[in-house]
Amino acid sequence: MSWSTRDTHFDKDLVTTNGNKYMIGNGYMGYRGTLEEFGKEQLVAVTLAGLYDKAGDKWREPVNAPNGLYTSIACDGEDLTVLDSEVASHVQELDIRSAVHCRETVYNLPEGGLLTFSAERFASLDNQHLLVSRLSIHSTRDCRIVIETGIDGKVWDINGPHLFELQEQLEKDVLITSAITGELKIPVVVAEQAVFSFGEQQIDEGKALRRISVEVRAGETYEWYKYVAVYTGLDALNAGDTPTPIEAAVHAVRSAQAQGYAVLLNNHRQLWEDRWSHSDVIIEGDEEAQFALRYSIYQLLIIAPAESEKVSIPARGLSGQVYKGAVFWDTEMFMLPFFLHSDPGIARNLMMYRIHTLDGARRKAAEYGFLGAFYAWESQDTGDDACTLFNVNDVFTGRPMRTFFRDKQVHISADVVHGIWQYVQFTGDDSLLLDGGAEVVWECARFFYSYAYYNSVKERYEILDVTGPDEYHERVNNNAFTNALVKETLEIAMRTAELLKEKYPEAYRDLSAQFSAGPYLAEFEAMLDSFYVPQPDPESLIIEQFDRYHKLEEVTLAELKSRVINKHEYWGGGNGLATTTTILKQADIVLMLNLFKHSFTKAVKKANWEFYEPRTEHGSSLSPCIYALVAADIGSPDWGYPYFMRTATVDLTGVSKQYVGDLYIGGTHPAANGGAWMAAVLGFAGLYFDGETVHIHPSLPKQWQSVELPVVLRGGSFRLHISRDEVTVSAAASNREDLAFTIQDGQPELCHPGAQLRLRLEAASV
Amino acid sequence: MSWSTRDTHFDKDLVTTNGNKYMIGNGYMGYRGTLEEFGKEQLVAVTLAGLYDKAGDKWREPVNAPNGLYTSIACDGEDLTVLDSEVASHVQELDIRSAVHCRETVYNLPEGGLLTFSAERFASLDNQHLLVSRLSIHSTRDCRIVIETGIDGKVWDINGPHLFELQEQLEKDVLITSAITGELKIPVVVAEQAVFSFGEQQIDEGKALRRISVEVRAGETYEWYKYVAVYTGLDALNAGDTPTPIEAAVHAVRSAQAQGYAVLLNNHRQLWEDRWSHSDVIIEGDEEAQFALRYSIYQLLIIAPAESEKVSIPARGLSGQVYKGAVFWDTEMFMLPFFLHSDPGIARNLMMYRIHTLDGARRKAAEYGFLGAFYAWESQDTGDDACTLFNVNDVFTGRPMRTFFRDKQVHISADVVHGIWQYVQFTGDDSLLLDGGAEVVWECARFFYSYAYYNSVKERYEILDVTGPDEYHERVNNNAFTNALVKETLEIAMRTAELLKEKYPEAYRDLSAQFSAGPYLAEFEAMLDSFYVPQPDPESLIIEQFDRYHKLEEVTLAELKSRVINKHEYWGGGNGLATTTTILKQADIVLMLNLFKHSFTKAVKKANWEFYEPRTEHGSSLSPCIYALVAADIGSPDWGYPYFMRTATVDLTGVSKQYVGDLYIGGTHPAANGGAWMAAVLGFAGLYFDGETVHIHPSLPKQWQSVELPVVLRGGSFRLHISRDEVTVSAAASNREDLAFTIQDGQPELCHPGAQLRLRLEAASV
Structure with a gap:
C-alpha cells in the first residue's frame, strides 16, 4: 500500500500546485513543497503559525520566515536548476508516513556527463523549531561544483514587506538571519548550520550564505547536511524563556548537529509512526481512496497545533499567506471532528484558541451594538476580525464590492459553541468549560439573544438579516442552518450551566457572576420557548433554506453558467448572478441535516439532498464532502462517493482556483481534508458518537470491503x-x-x- | 403679468421637451404639446387616466388613445411640416390661464409666397371627453391646399401595442376609430367631426381621415374646427350609462358642434377662471418665480382627477406612459397639500383612489406574509403593485438589477395614512373615514404591526429592512423617516378609532368588527408604548438617517462623481457608487423634519439641513423643494430660493433625464410642481394648518414683497x-x-x- 506521492518529471506550470501538494510541516511552521534552488518567485514559504503582521493599510497576514534550506548548485560556472537547465530526469516525492520530502534531479551537464542532485528534508516533529535536510551530489564526470547554501532572506509576501531591520550574521559556524516585524516588532530569527565533509567554504561578511567549492570526481557521492532553526519573539513570550530568540536558534542548530541527521530523522519518524497509530484509517478494497484519505489526514497532521493553544488552523493551513492566514468556521465544522476522534489534545488546543480570542469577539459584538461575543469571520491572533467589508472586487468595474461576510455570518459564534460542546461530549473533559469555555458559550448565547428579534404576530423569535453557509445569498432572514445552530447555542448555554452548577458549584458561582444582570439563563429559556427554526414542509419535506428562498428564480446550474460574462465574476455580492436564483454556493440545509442528523427522518434528508443537490454549485471546497456524508446517511453511499473523492484529492490534483486576477488564492484545503475524513468515517463507516453511545451505521461504497x-x-x-x-x-x-x-x-x-x-x-x- | 409661455422658433431637439412643456389636459386625458402634423415618432400622446394595459410579458402601462386632432397640410402637392419644410417663422404658445395651446407656423412656399398655418386647441374642462380645436390657413399667393385631418390610429406606445381590432368608420359626418385593449378588452373610442366652410372633402372608405382640397386665394383666411370626443369602456362602467362608448362619442361631437367653438371655449375659460380663483398664488416682486409657480400649478390642474375617485395622479402626470403611468407616494406627499388647500374635492378623490385600491394593498401584504395593507409602490387601477423586482438595468453587464423599491419601501402605507388624516384634518370631512378611510388606516397600522420586530435587549419595536426616500440606501434598519411615519400611522389609527367611537358609534362598531381578533388598538398602543424613532444626537443634534449611516464612507459629491465610469450607471442597487457612502439620493431626514416640523427645534432642523444638504445628490426631482421648505422654516429662505426655482422650472426648462438607453423616461413632474407650491406657500409664506389653528410664519426670499x-x-x-x-x-x-x-x-x-x-x-x- 503506497504512502507516497511523486512526480517523475518537472513541469514549470506545476510549481505552484506542487508547492501545496508536497508541503511539509509540524504545526509550528509549514514549508511549501518547493525545490532547494527556488526563491520567492516560486512561492517558497516558511509560514509561521500565529505570527501576523500588517504592512501599511493592506490587510494583515501571517509572516513568512527566511528560507534556511536554500541551496543552489553550479557546475563549471553554470547554475544548475530545474527551472532553466537541461534535466535528464527529475523526481519529487513526498513520504506521508514520515513527512519527509525528497527530490532527485539529474542534469545533463553542459559539456557532457550527468550530475545528480538529491535532497531530503523534514520539519521535525520532535523539535518544532527545526528544519533538517540531507543533500548530495554525484557526477558521471569530474567537474568543479560550487554549492551556495544558507538563508534566503528574500521572502515571498502577498501583502509585505513584514521583516524589517534584517540582519545577516555569522556566529562561529552558524549563519543567522534576524529581523523584526513591522507592526508588532516581533523578532524573527533563522539560524543555519551546514555540515560539509568536502570542499572549501567561504562566507561573505554580512551575508547568510556559504559558498562551497569542490573538485568533484566522477562516480563519487558528496553528501552534506543542513540544520535550520526558526524562532520568534512569540516563542520567548509563550515559554517565558530567558534566552533571546537568536540564542535559542543557535542553540537549537548546534544541538541538532550534535545529534546528527540519522538520530533526528529517526526520532521524527517514530513520532510520525505514533501519530499514524492513532489516526490512520484503513480502507480495504479501494487503493485510490485509501491514499487520498491518508493524504488528507497527512495534510491535517502537518498543520495541527500540537504544542500551542494560542493558534488554530487557518483556512489554507500553513501553505502561505493566502486568506490572511485567518481561522474561519472551517476549523470547528470541518477539521475538529478528525481531531476529536484521534487526538483530543489538539482538539483542546483548537478550542482554547477560541477561548483566548474571546475578547476580540466581544469587541466585535460591541462594535455592532450587540451583547456578548460575535466571533471573527476571519480570526487571527487577537480574535479581532481580519475580514473587510469589501472582500471581493467587481470584475466589471474594478471596484471593491460590499460583501457581508464579516457582519452577517453570525453562525460563526454558534459554530464555536458547537465545537466546544462537541469537545466536552467527546472527551468528557469539562475542564475546558472551567478554563473559559463556559464564558464563551454564554457570551455567544448572549450575542444571539441581543441579535434576535421577536415578531409579535408570529409570536416567535427570529434571526434576521444573516448570511448562511451559502454565501451567494446574503442578508437573508431565518436561514435554517443559522437558526438551528442558534437554538443549539442556547441549549448548550443552558446545559453548560446545569453541568457546572452540579459538578462545580463554586466555580459556577464565580463564572456566572458577571452575567447576573442578564440576559442570561432566564432570557435564554424564554427565547428557546418561542424560537423559530424552519421545519420540513409537510408535503414536500423540503426545508426552505431561508425566508422566501422558494420565490427565487428557478434556473439550472448550466443555464446560470451560460449567463456568465466574465469567468472571474463573483456569483454573490450585490448583483451576483446566483443571488436572485435558487442556485447555492455550497451545502447549507444539507449541512444542517448532517449536524443534526438524528433530528430528521431519512425521508426528510433524502428529499432535501435530492432537492438541493442539483441547485448546488459547490463553489466552496467545503461543499462536496457534506453531500457525501448525507448521501451515506440516507443509504446512498454511491451517490456520495464522487463527492468524497473530489474532496479527498483536492490537494493532490490541485484542481481549485489558484489566482483571482493577480492575487494568489491557492494553497492547501484543510477543511476539505477534514471533510474527506468525515465522509469516510462519519459517512461511509457510519460512526456517530452522541457523548454516551457510539452508533455505527455503515453505508460503504460498493468498492469498499x-x-x-x-x-x-x-x-x-x-x-x-x-x-x-x-x-x-x-x-x-x-x-x-x-x-x-x-x-x-x-x-x-x-x-x-x-x-x-x-x-x-x-x-x-x- | 404674463400667463403664457412661448417658443418663437422651431427646434427639432426640443420636440420631446416641448411635448411636456406645452401639455394640455383636463384630468380625464392629457394631450402632449406636440404639433398638429406630428405622429408617434414625435411622441404624440392622448394619455387616458386610469386605463391600463399589459402587452405580452412587458410591464403594464396606460393606454394612449388615437389622436383625433391630427392635421397636416400640403401646398401644391408638397407636404408642409415644421419637421422638414422651410419655415419663415414659428410660434408655439401655451396660455396657462385658460389652458389653451396655440401654434402659428409661416412656411416659405416652395415656389414663393408665405403660408400661415394656425391652430388653437384645448381639452375641455366643461366636458372632459372633448378635445376642441380651431385651425386656419392663410396664403400670400394663390395655391392649391390639401388638408388631411382625422384620427391618427398609429399610437405611440412604450410597451404596446395596446389597441386591437382597430376599426375606422364613418357615421354620417363623424369619423370613428374604435378598438379594444389587449388585456382587459376595454373599448377605446375616438370620434371626430371637422367643420369646414370651404373646399371639397373626401373620405376614403375604412379610413378615419378627411382630405379637403381647396384652391386658396391670396390674402384670405380659411378657418375650420375640429371636435373630438374620447370615450372608453371604463366610462360606461363608471357611469352605468346605457349608450355604448361609440354612441356616447358620436353624441358628444355632435353636441359640441351644435354648441360651436366659441361657446365651448368660453365655458372652458370660465371654468379655468374659477379654478384659478381658488388656486392662484400671487408673488409680488419676482416675476420669474411668479410665472414658474403658476406654471407649476397649471401642471397640477390639468391632471387633477376632478371627476373621478377611481384614479389618482401618476408620477409623470398624463404626459405619456412613462413610469407605467403609476401612482407613487408622490401624490400624497408632494401633490396632496396643494389640493388640500385649494380644492378639497380633488383631494378627496385622490384619497378615495387609495380606498378603492385597498384590496390590492391587502394582496400585496399577504404576498409577503404580512397582515393588513401594504400599498403598491407603483399603483395602477387595481392597487396591485406594478413595480418589478428588477427595476433598473446594470449598465456594465446589461443585466436586470435586483432593486428593493417594491418590497422594502414600506413607508408608502404610512404616506397613504398621512394623506387620509391630512384630508380629515384640513377639511373636517370625516365621511372619508366612514367611506373606507378608517379601514385603510387600520389595515396600514396592522401591516406595520406585523412588519415590526421587538428587540428584547433594547426593549423596543423597530422597523427593520426598509428603503426610505433615499433609495440609494436599500434595506436599512430604523430609517428615521419611515419610523416616524409608522409611529404617526399608529397614532392616527388610535385617533381614528376615538373619533368614530365618539361621533359614529354604530358605524364604528360595524367598521371595527373585522378586526376584533386583533391585532388592533390594544396592540397598536403596546407598540406605540415602546416604539423606536431615531432622535437627534444630544451633542451634534444630527438624526442618523438609519442605523449605522454614520459608519458609511464620508465622501464629497464631487469625489463620488469622479468615480463614475458610465454616466448612465445607477448609484443605488447592489453595487451602486453611493450605497456604501453617506451620499443620499434625496431629502430623507430633512423631509421628516418638514413633515413633523413642530416636533423639532429650529436648532435641530438647522443642524440637519446643514449636515445632509452637502450629502444630497438631488437625484430625484422630489428633493430640492424639501430643502427649500426647511430652509424657509429655519429662517434662511435665501438658502432655499435656488432649490425652489429649480423645482418650479423643471418642466419649463426640461432639464431632467429624458432617456435611459432607448427608454424614454421624461415627462412632466407633478411632484415637483406640487413641491414648488409647497415651497412657496408652506415654506416662504410659512403657512401651517394643524387642523385647528392656522399658523403663519413668513420667511420670504429677499426679492419677494x-x-x-x-x-x-x-x-x-x-x-x-x-x-x-x-x-x-x-x-x-x-x-x-x-x-x-x-x-x-x-x-x-x-x-x-x-x-x-x-x-x-x-x-x-x-
Missing part, C-alpha cells in the same frame, strides 16, 4: 473494524471505563476495557 | 396676504365657522365669517 480505524472517546482507546456484515470493536486494556456501542440503532452493548465486541450487521441495510 | 393666495380650510374660504410686516386674512362671508390664526407662534385670533384680520409681524423674525 471495510474501514478500520482507531478512535479515542471519553478518554478510552478503541479500534474499530467496520465491514459490510460485521463491526468489531477492540477496547484498549488501559481504558478505564466501558463504552456503549450500537449498530443499526439496535440495543447498545458495553465494551469493557481490553475486550472485543463483534456486532453482526443485517445485510439489507448496508 | 408678499405672497397672496386663497385657501379652503375646514370648509371655509379665506384669502391670505402675507407680506414682510403684515398678514391679512379675509374670510368669505359665506363661511360657517370662525377659524383661528396665529403668526409667529403668538396668541391665536379668530377670524369670523366675512371679517378681515390684520396681524402685524415683528420685523426681526422675517
